[in-house]
Amino acid sequence: MTAAPDHRPTFAQVALSDRLGAAAPFALIPVLVVLGFLAIGSSSSWLTLTVSGLAMGMMIFIMASGLTLVFGLMDVINFGHGAFISVGAFIGISVLIGLGGWTGAPSLLLNVAAVLLAVIAAMTVTGALGWGFERLIVRPVYGAHLKQILVTVGGLIVIEQLIHVIWGPDEIFLTRPETLKGAFTFWDAAIERYRLLAVVIGLVLFLAMRLVLKRTKIGLIVRAGVQNPEMVEALGYRLRLVFIGVFIAGSALAGLGGVMWGLYQEVITAGMGEQMMILVFIVVIIGGLGSVEGAFIGALLVGLMQNYIAFLAPTLALISNIGLMTAILMWRPQGMMPVVKAK
Amino acid sequence: MSETGPEPILSLSDLHTDIAQYRILEGVDLIVPRGQVTMLLGRNGVGKTTTLRSIIGHWRPRAGRILFDGVDITRAPTAHRARAGLGYVPEDMGIFTDLTVEENMVLAAVSAAPDPARLERIFAAFPPLKTFWRAKAGTLSGGQKQMLAIARAMAEERRLYLIDEPTKGLAPAIIATMAAALRTLKQEGATILMVEQNFAVARALGDRAAVMEAGRIVWSGAMAALAADTALQEQLMGLSMAAT
Numbered sequence: 207m208t209a210a211p212d213h214r215p216t217f218a219q220v221a222l223s224d225r226l227g228a229a230a231p232f233a234l235i236p237v238l239v240v241l242g243f244l245a246i247g248s249s250s251s252w253l254t255l256t257v258s259g260l261a262m263g264m265m266i267f268i269m270a271s272g273l274t275l276v277f278g279l280m281d282v283i284n285f286g287h288g289a290f291i292s293v294g295a296f297i298g299i300s301v302l303i304g305l306g307g308w309t310g311a312p313s314l315l316l317n318v319a320a321v322l323l324a325v326i327a328a329m330t331v332t333g334a335l336g337w338g339f340e341r342l343i344v345r346p347v348y349g350a351h352l353k354q355i356l357v358t359v360g361g362l363i364v365i366e367q368l369i370h371v372i373w374g375p376d377e378i379f380l381t382r383p384e385t386l387k388g389a390f391t392f393w394d395a396a397i398e399r400y401r402l403l404a405v406v407i408g409l410v411l412f413l414a415m416r417l418v419l420k421r422t423k424i425g426l427i428v429r430a431g432v433q434n435p436e437m438v439e440a441l442g443y444r445l446r447l448v449f450i451g452v453f454i455a456g457s458a459l460a461g462l463g464g465v466m467w468g469l470y471q472e473v474i475t476a477g478m479g480e481q482m483m484i485l486v487f488i489v490v491i492i493g494g495l496g497s498v499e500g501a502f503i504g505a506l507l508v509g510l511m512q513n514y515i516a517f518l519a520p521t522l523a524l525i526s527n528i529g530l531m532t533a534i535l536m537w538r539p540q541g542m543m544p545v546v547k548a549k
Numbered sequence: 550m551s552e553t554g555p556e557p558i559l560s561l562s563d564l565h566t567d568i569a570q571y572r573i574l575e576g577v578d579l580i581v582p583r584g585q586v587t588m589l590l591g592r593n594g595v596g597k598t599t600t601l602r603s604i605i606g607h608w609r610p611r612a613g614r615i616l617f618d619g620v621d622i623t624r625a626p627t628a629h630r631a632r633a634g635l636g637y638v639p640e641d642m643g644i645f646t647d648l649t650v651e652e653n654m655v656l657a658a659v660s661a662a663p664d665p666a667r668l669e670r671i672f673a674a675f676p677p678l679k680t681f682w683r684a685k686a687g688t689l690s691g692g693q694k695q696m697l698a699i700a701r702a703m704a705e706e707r708r709l710y711l712i713d714e715p716t717k718g719l720a721p722a723i724i725a726t727m728a729a730a731l732r733t734l735k736q737e738g739a740t741i742l743m744v745e746q747n748f749a750v751a752r753a754l755g756d757r758a759a760v761m762e763a764g765r766i767v768w769s770g771a772m773a774a775l776a777a778d779t780a781l782q783e784q785l786m787g788l789s790m791a792a793t
Binding site for chain 2: 438
């Protein structure tokens, strides 16, 4: 046998077309925004709708990010995720109502402190709930999708009913903290303060998640685990522990999303999480299972689409997201940025 | 055959492993002595890969015992086995294709950042890994992926390497590179249990051989004895593979 010839690199970098292909989904957002501008015509309406769409998208992303990682890492379909959204909203809003003195005061500091406490309370409770949910409900059904659907839907119903038991059967109306109320005008467009805040929080969260996933060892383990969990174990990592951590974090993020969505709608119901799950699943599917970036792009597309269509052709609003999903799946049948390879 | 060394690094006794309703291993008895290369041979489908997967813990045996350096690991989680010093190179290489070569290596060094001296030795054995250090592992060629898979197992000190068909589907020149790297590893005193279909490679690297048939070890002994006896090879593996 002869030794291999001296190594000669045959390519210095990935071909431009491949790199553009991988980044193409990111370009969909500006494309949709420009299309929206052309269709709407009025720049002030367009700007209002765009900010509103981005805000909605960011909140959906917050709810979807945990779900996509849970699915990607352990192949678990968790319909119970919606329950964490509702519980998060009820806990957070209860804290805000309890702190009525703080939220009613026209002081930014007190308002922010109240919201922060509400968010911490909501995320703590939903994180703990997620931990219990994984242990009691999900653990016995690993590897069995049909059972997962049945048992997690069961969990969702039980938690929803518990909300009715604790908070009563009626929806709860609320008002946002003083300084988050109202809108300001920018280029003749009315922009609600709260929506802008939602955009900022969503963006910060996305960047933080990217940083953790790309730059830390735990992020490496998660990304590798989504691809090949067996091999991660064989390298010496207890993927189960990492997965429980991701499940808890994802549940806590659903709680955060619930508080934010409740403040956005100014009304909360026990069924709100279940309703949101339709959008959340669409986002996870078009983003590509397991992909945080895909979920981010998908959520923004869904948010923008919903707002543009509701303005342009309200009768089509109901099917706009299904249409978007169909179009994207025809383009990329595994979603925009699939991490989990088809099994 | 007499065993060398006081106590083997690994011993399997009466190992039975099922996959779904199929009985794949039906009582494997295998001893892997320290500081030697043991070749696991046999036809396709006799349970070689299943044996390695049972050792690392991807399949749970129904019965039997796995002793690793005197400790019973039959029920231990996979991650514990890896941390106890098992390095595993699966048949499909198990490369994280969406991660860069560097990230693959960082993950492989479980307890700390990869040791620079160790990395230099790996680069010397597999130069392409240095060239494509920051490239996504998915863009590597098949041979380069196999290099990465072995390099990952070498990223830390291991007490036993489990390597499943490292030359599968590779061009002859790349096989030579792979064999040279494995020989270096062997000369450094590594203990290796390797599944290999390429008999030339198996004969060149192996100190000992164990041949499987229908979920059992049917012959084990010195590689030299098997290599010298074509009739035995014919009988055990069904065809003479000593042509090369």
